[in-house]
Amino acid sequence: MTATQDGPAELTSVDALPLRPELRGKTPYGAPQLKVAHRLNTNENPYPLPPELLADLATALAEASVELNRYPDRDAVALRTDLAAYLTRTAGDRVGPEQVWAANGSNEVLQQLLQAFGGAGRTALGFTPSYSMHPIIAAGTGTAWIDGHRRADFTIDADAAVAQVRELRPDVVFVTSPNNPTGTAVEPATVEALYAATQGMVVVDEAYAEFARLGTPSALALLPDRPRLVVSRTMSKAFGMAGLRLGYLAADPAVVDALQLVRLPYHLSALTQAAARAALAHTDALLATVDAVKAERDRIVAELPRLGLTSVPSDANFVLFGRFADARAAWQALLDHDVLVRDVGIPGWLRVTAGTPAETEAFLTALGEVAPAHRLGD
Ligand SMILES: *Cc1c(COP(=O)(O)O)cnc(C)c1O
DSSP states (O other): OOOOSSSOSOOOOGGGSOOOGGGTTOOOOOOOOOOOSEEOSSOOOOSOOOHHHHHHHHHHHHHHHTTTTSOOOTTOHHHHHHHHHHHHHHHSSOOOGGGEEEESSHHHHHHHHHHHHOOTTOEEEEESSSOTHHHHHHHHTTOEEEEEOOOTTSOOOHHHHHHHHHHHOOSEEEEESSOTTTOOOOOHHHHHHHHHHOSSEEEEEOTTGGGOOTTOOOGGGGOTTOTTEEEEEESSSTTOOTTTOOEEEEEOHHHHHHHTTTSOTTOSOHHHHHHHHHHHTTHHHHHTTHHHHHHHHHHHHHHGGGGTOEEOOOSSSEEEEEOBSOHHHHHHHHHHTTEEOBOOSOTTEEEEEOOOHHHHHHHHHHHHHHHHHHBOOO
8 A cells, every 4th residue: 555645654565564475465355335325235134123123122232231341151152042942943953052153243153163174284165156255264264275166057066066075075165055146055965965975064154044935945954963064144134134243053062162162252242142132032023024025036036037137046135147248347337327236256247135125126227227238149
């Protein structure tokens, strides 16, 4: 960074610091946070929190504040009990608090997993294109990253995936289901086959599980008798609480024991624990918007062909749509129409978050104007 006229006289550049060599030249992760009328680029739930939850949050935070002179419950037992009850409700099989671990966003959960099961001299494999934070967290924990293959339609070929895992023997395999940024869910049979093919950990990132279409199963049902399987979830998406920073996982209790070796003491603040518990007490009200969001997702998918565009089947709250001659140019054109979507770096494709009916309307209107000039000719 160069010094500016009104900035400090001299700024130190990152390159001048004794930074770890593998971090040199990297750019930090982050979607642009631009001032735009319609922000459809980070897969948040656009609906405001229910008023009755806001009232309970205020009370819960006030009560927790009384004891802020003390460290919080290091093991977050009450919160993990509530999360286990939620998972039991949705999974069918009982999930116990000893099987659940929580942290500041599922990104921190994933980081703790790689601290415990990856690290120097170890490898992690994920099927790209997928969640771009997986390789970034790998880099941060000194874990070497391996790109796994997908078919051209972005699905995972189970046989090819198993062969790749058998050959390369990664210590951690990531499966994102439903996948971000493509929206595609992964068959439980594929997860089972990958688990059987590896001696390492298999982490199924289910950040979007609540948006799955009817009949799309969660990997939670595979947990019994698979101690190296982990399912990670978050309150950032369907629960509409991205600002809370609360992610969690379900796994064998031994995995939870392993993570306690690497987590920072008191990593989850008393306020976070109290707020998350207050939110979970309103699970039904929070998840009431999920069906509305799914309807908007399906409407986007249904409308795209009319504009000469197509999409990838989605079990999430977003749609990967295309194809464009130049995705970056189409992204800019949509932005010029006050609609911010995500350029995820897949040639020809862009990703849009499904939100309110008004947001869908604005998106489709803008896309109607942008598509003729930008869609890929035949
Ligand atoms: C959004 C997202 C997460 C959630 O991250 P948080 O840290 O819980 O906000 C995790 N995995 C995937 C694939 C995501 O898209």
